[in-house]
Amino acid sequence: MRRLLTLLLLLLGTATALPAAAQSGPTAAFPYTLNTEKLPNGLTVVRVPYPSQGIIAYVTVVRVGSRNEVEPGKTGFAHFFEHMMFKGTKNNPEGSREKVMGTFGFDDNAFTTDDVTVYYSYGPTAGLPKLIELEADRFRNLEYSEPAFQTEALAVLGEYHKNAAAPFLKMEEELNAAAFQRHTYRHTTLGFYEDIKAMPQAYQYSREFFQRWYTPDNTMLFIVGDFDDAKVMQLVRENYGPWNRKVAQVTVPTEPPQTGPRTAHIDWPQPTQPRQILAWRTPAASVTTMDAAIQTVLVDYLTGPTSPAYKSLVLDKQLVEEIGSDYSVHRDPNLFTLTATLKNEKDRDTVRLALLKEVSNLAAGKLDAARVKAIQDHERYGTLMSLQTPRDVGVRLAMYGGILGTPDGLQLHLQNLTKVKPAQLQEFAKKYLTANRIILLSLTPKVAGAGGTK
Template sequence: MALAAAPPTKGKPAAPRPAAPAATATVPSPTAAQPPKRIFPFPIEEHLLPNGLRVLLVKFDSPGLVGYYSLVRTGSRNEVEPGHTGFAHFFEHMMFRGTEKHPKEQYDELLSQAGVSNNAFTTDDCTAFHAFGPTRALPLIIELEADRFQNLKYPEDDFRTEAKAVLGEYNKNYSNPTEKMEEALLDTAFSVHPYKHTTMGFKADVEAMPSRYAYSLEFFKRWYRPDNTTLIVVGDFDAASTLQLIEKAYGSWSGRSATIAIPSEPPQTRKKAVNVSWANPTQPRLVLAWHTPETRVSTPWAALQNVLGPYLFGPTSPLYNDLVLERQLVTSLSGTYWDHRDPNLFGVFATLKSEESFGEVQKAIDATLAELRAGKVDAKRLEDIKSNQKYGLLNSFDEIESVGLALVFSISPTGDPRALDALFNHMDALQPKDLVEFAKTRLIDTNSTAVTLVGAGAKPPPGIPEYTPQPAPSTGDAKKGGAR
């Protein structure tokens, strides 16, 4: 399930929603008219500072240990200006460049001496910084994090150096065939929404980053503001004294984040397909994805898609048994879905043994979807998967990091730390007919995008054009006013 997964290493008031075709107006079965069940097992003490900074305090049985998250609800989704994709991820790097009070080397040394490990990650919808260490180091963590969020400072030479490092990271990431397929999928499936580019950004924009120093200063002013930031403290700590420390350290932080108009992705009306030819020998791969009407974790649509992936493509599915175990045409098969702030994609990813099997694998997937559209649903297996999703997540809450990440990936797309409760209440209400309706209206050819990949010397499926990067859309500007 998306919320239980590890964060991507490549590092979304709501934006306008893409219009959905009229045929998809049916929403999955609503929850019964009764008080929602609480799924997230830990009480959340929530505070809102006068400057708009949100603070969540979550006690967890981790004697002497604490986790500290600084969540900025800005990711690659916010990169609407042509020529500046990848900047949210790039700025994650710059946040480790230090301040006048605590230069980079001192910042690193202080945390290391205190036994604190720290890192960060960027997604389509957010940038999250995290630190883990002994509870006695919490005052130091708060001091250092508050300082860099308010007083970050770096010279242009450091900026240029980091920009070159980010280009190196891009080249490293996209020497991986699967990463390149993701880039091709998003670029092909989306036409105007910023989800068209990966978190790393378009390569031309990454190459131009060394010249964007002035823009980087503006980016910090736009997005690293208290009203766009949530602090999450998880573990063994005193709530009252921790809140006092946070109020003192962050209380003078001022400013409001920028607002932007996110362009709505128009409905897809034709089947899309591209091939990626890899320069070296590698196993052939296939990804097939469909646009979905909603992917925020608190919605019935998200509950449906979290279940539908393992139902159609997971180890208990007839398709998995056919392609992986019996005919052994593929070595791996899985659903692909990640909760997002705006509508995104639902799909399937397969690694094949031979490019000669593309046709058979596609035929088997098509047959599986046709059965679902015809109303064939294994109700018992559906209930088992719903149960597995819920208890699999609950069983993962055995360490600080998993609890913190669950909150990060609840807040990032929805703004609501209790979104998990809504997700699983919607999941409990799911009926077989909901899967059938989704398949009829969404899992159709005219709403699909396919990407194949073949290695050196292998032939792609006939009739599929080679992928070429699409021109970056001119999508707008960040300014005051509009939707965040």
């Protein structure tokens, strides 16, 4: 629910320092080699050989998301700028890039999260030289007129209205408002509604945004598939080498400690099912701690199909349609959640207490070590099975690389997953999943729907 753009789904500052060239070999958890080079301008270029027979994925991650939007009145620009990046340059005016991409048969898209913006193209290796030229041009030389900017701003406003028609955006907004008082995670990736409405008047700011964040030292490029490495690197150096901007430095406000439980409630005016969220603010993902790996295991341990909560609430008593978590890795402390879609409003307290009981049991040391090991094995197997195409590999690498600040972030995370000990789950729950740190959000439909009553 909390990620408007459904994907898998971070460290302050720019990317971790790398030698001029480095190689990360395959492991049991990640069976592909990463050949990494950092250009003199700071651009990190990662090439991943993949047996895809003439197919490549070309994925660019910029370490800018809604987290970076620190100026009042200027939320939503990371997402908005994702749209503007398709508007063309002097050398390749709007529409010409898409025409070339279509000629080669490339699938081309992008998405924005709280912490990063990711652009990906997927298609034939034969088009790679032209693709490198086009991508370097737009990241160096993006151009668009004020009328084009204003037109796209209205399209983004329409996107907000479309998302607002379902309960998930409102739930995310209310949960963020309850959880964060100062940190920029308080607003969603789309931004505050009033700021989105005001975007057409912010043309000049948009130009500053591009200069501030779309810089080589704030960007990683992942090329995955079947290609000639030497030729690719020659083209990358030629086309990206002149890119010479430096990333801006801003201070993201630190969230003060939470001193007691918080609640939020939504009366939803349309038929839907009641929802319940339990949330706690928990540590950021980092390559130097086990916090992200622990929370990844906790998701399945508390709500997965082998958990007591799932067996009781979903299978036996059938009080909920589903339970789960919206946890994803973040650069700064964010939320670990337990979510439930109820069948009937009258069962809300029963469901909430059942989930709290599982957390309490965990904190008290009632642990099933065999189930922890099974979850770890399942995570490893699931990751391997999800890497079916160069695009799967490239997007996953880009997400973890951008959030964790190092191109091998995914491998490091997967290695940490295998190291999680049952005692660490208990320690984490005792420290972070406590009564005085909880945030409870409930949604009740005003009109009865799918068993909901009001």
